Amino acid sequence: MGYRFFAQLVAARLGVHGYVKNLFDGRVEVYAIGTGEQIRALRSELKRGPRGASVEEVGEDAAEMLPEYANGFSIEYDE
Numbered sequence: 846m847g848y849r850f851f852a853q854l855v856a857a858r859l860g861v862h863g864y865v866k867n868l869f870d871g872r873v874e875v876y877a878i879g880t881g882e883q884i885r886a887l888r889s890e891l892k893r894g895p896r897g898a899s900v901e902e903v904g905e906d907a908a909e910m911l912p913e914y915a916n917g918f919s920i921e922y923d924e
Contacts, residue, residue, distance in 0.1 A: 848873055849920050851895035856918040859883050859890075863914045866921035876908060878915055 852865040852875055861879040868874055877887055894900040 848895060848898055851898070852891060853918055853920055855890040856887060859886050861887050862916060862918055864919045864921045866923065869923070876911070876914060878910065 849865045863876040865875045
């Protein structure tokens, strides 16, 4: 299972909204909307990653609330 699909499944299980997408430099960006408890649980799962993944680091930054991502969790693709 790929990391983006893993993140989407975990977010759905936790009730977290937002998105996940690959960045051009090889990193993965996760934008998450949820309670403090939900975000902590998501971060913990993202650090672990799917079977076979090697997660080097999970960083966190504050972000503004984007209403277009407040009703579900999607996999986004850059065009």
